[in-house]
Amino acid sequence: MRMTVDIDEKTLGELLKVTGHSKNSPAVAFAVRDFVNRKRAKDFGRMLREGKFDYPATNEEIETRDR
Numbered sequence: 001m002r003m004t005v006d007i008d009e010k011t012l013g014e015l016l017k018v019t020g021h022s023k024n025s026p027a028v029a030f031a032v033r034d035f036v037n038r039k040r041a042k043d044f045g046r047m048l049r050e051g052k053f054d055y056p057a058t059n060e061e062i063e064t065r066d067r
Contacts, residue, residue, distance in 0.1 A: 005028065007015075012024060021027035047053065055062075 007028070012027075015027050015031055016022065016024070019027045019030045021030060057065075
């Protein structure tokens with residue numbers, strides 16, 4: 001999807017350095033995907049801590065199966 005976004009030159013320059021991309025579009029797309037992935041991981045961690053998932057096996061049982 002194409003869209004127009006206003007990003008100041010300094011921030012865009014930093015984004016290019018951080019992402020390692022040499023072109024604006026791939027750098028912005030990468031940053032957006034990374035942001036979404038981090039948000040999902042953070043939400044998943046919060047749900048785990050809050051006990052939203054009920055696994056029938058204990059941690060020790062899972063680790064034993066992984067060996």
